[in-house]
Amino acid sequence: MTLEAIRLDGVEKSFGAVRALAGVDLVVSAGECLGLVGHNGAGKSTLMHVLTGTLSPDKGSLAVGGVTVSGEWSAAASQRAGIRCVFQELSLCPNLSVAENARIMHSPLRGFGWKKRASDLIRAKLDEIFPGHGIDPDDEIADLPIGKRQMAEIARAFTVMSDPLRLVILDEPTSSLDAVTAEQLLAYIGKETAKGTAVILISHLLGEILSASNRIVVMKDGKSVAERPADGFDRMSLVAAMGSEGHGSSSHSTSIVSSTGTSPVLVKAHPDASKTGPELVVRKGEVIGLAGLAGHGQTRTLLQIFSRDHASVEAPMSFIAGDRQSDGIFNLWSIARNVTIRSLKSFTRFGLIDPDAEARLAEEWKSRMAIRTPDMDNNILTLSGGNQQKALFARALASDATVILMDDPMRGVDIGTKLEVYDMIRTEAANGRSFIWYTTEFDELAYCDRVYVFRNGKISDEINAGSISEERILQASFAESAA
């Protein structure tokens, strides 16, 4: 009978209408390495945030070391309980040294000589995990290459002071490590678990998951859908477990069968900015999907095309942001001004904007996109999120752009709006516009003529409309091992 490090019972978490966790039961035993896999939106990140106390669940209970948590569950409580997390987006302070970052986690490092003790602590751990690491504890994080930053962060998570070490969550820990250091880390995980520490390993490298884990849990749609000892899975069965049966067939029926094979090529780009590797090609009137796990170079490729960097583009472009607040809207402006900003040239006479023409354009797109507002002169922030997104679509579609770049634009948009916009995209593509559409939702790929799957910043598969299936995209998103 092994001790349990952590237990979740029926944990649920919703963000508005989106159910990120739909009742998760999960037990991690002491001394166990649990592999956790799932595609975008499966709920992995939300689950990790619940464990680390940065999100509190709507429902369900959490037990640490067999004792149910009754009081407030917070980041501090999680830290006291010995839960550590290495997030995919690195979370060290770039302006501090490695040793100073170690101090942030360990408040007992105080008084005279704390810096020396912090240095010793982190150096010992680095030596233990990554022999020959070449990192000086006095190095400032900002000066370190990304791989060494990740090593420092991993080592920090395993350092022990006053709080016990119960569970370490590693979210894509090897994404910036080379093969040798990745191997060192996996070997260390084996040693650490032998001492009784539990580890949750999240990775898109299935080979890594299969070899390092004792047990693997597959998540999908906010639930754990499969759970077996690691040797009960192989690559094929893992991919199969992440997908679902119904999806594949439905996508074929809705896809557009188009004869764009001979129309002119508008965009050509090498996603990794090198001349090697597969090329992304977009023809007139095509809807091109960019798929794969989030953060594998899709947005970067869109921006690369937008700035015509290592990309040849034969048409005017427009960009539809997914992150409305930081990339999209001008929040001091009216809806009308937000819509017309990309099209001002078309109604400028003798250098002056024609206000009537501007108002007409705004009104036209209010009705075409069905933007729900009594007055386009109202501030953009009076709109709901979905309608703000429609305004951004209107901005792009009202313009002279024939290539529209979309950066996962349906984030947080209600289903009604989505369906309206899908229709619009189809109509516009039939009229000769091309779309390059990064999406994290499988269902949206059904609207694409061709899909490029991204992995580690490169195209790992190119799939034509007829053969788009969830399984094939999963196959291409998850690699066997680091190449």
Added chain:
Amino acid sequence: MKPALKRLGHQPWLGSFIAATVVWLMTIAFTGGQGGGEILTSALSFGTFTVIVGLGQMMVITTGPGNVDLSIPATMTLSGVIAMKIMNTDEALLLIGILAALSASLVVGVANYILIRLLRIPPIIATLSSSFLILSTAISYGRGIRIKPPPSLAEFATVRYAGVPVVAVAVVALSFLLAIVLKRTIYGRTVLAIGQNERAAWLAGLNVKSVRFATYLLSALFAGICGILQSGFSGGAALNMGDDFLLSSIAVVVIGGTSVAGGKANVPGIWGAALFMYLLVTMLNIFGASPGVRLILTGVMIIAVITMAGGEKASR
């Protein structure tokens, strides 16, 4: 009528005009109604110069947080010194002098932009350090000699009709022009967009770099114009002629209701604020306040006006 009045009440520039009026009324109440007209005339004369540089500063500040032009006083001085020395009181050289002074100002604008854009120095440091270079150039070029402006320039800078300075009328026209530029041109829209969200402006296909460049040029150009007019007004260029304009160019922008965070400009507010600042100092002088008290009260009054005018921003 009602909605128009209501809309007027929401204008952030209204506060500065009300403040200017109140200060003026207090002053003439103290003097028993004497000299009210003269005070207004001189407020218009002196305020006009602040407005010219304030307009340039407003455009720069509107392009977003961190953007400010601290080289305005130095550029004014350089422009004034070059204009006076080249004109050398000769009417025939008037145009050449103006062209040379304005060209020098544009060079300053280009230099500022190079520091900011290519060397990635924050605007506040870039324009401050460039002012030292500019001022040194002006000193070595001017060599301390005081040359009178050509009579026609002096005439233009000082002449009044019915108590209204001609320069003030010209600058009102310039202000209208700039207001139209802001509202009705792609350049103006771009300035406002960059000030709200530079990344979104770039992704919306706007030409962020060239608009930012043009804005620093514009500010330098306005400083140059102000330098020439100020030299004509006060009988020659002086090396300290720009000193008062460092803070006042920024103060009129802020008091006038332009957002320090960028993205929102206000042209009429600059006028209200410039008149208010001048009238405030005049009032304190007439009240016989000592220089120390005058400075303290000026500071307090500016804070008070900004607090009242900023009520709308706080609710956001």
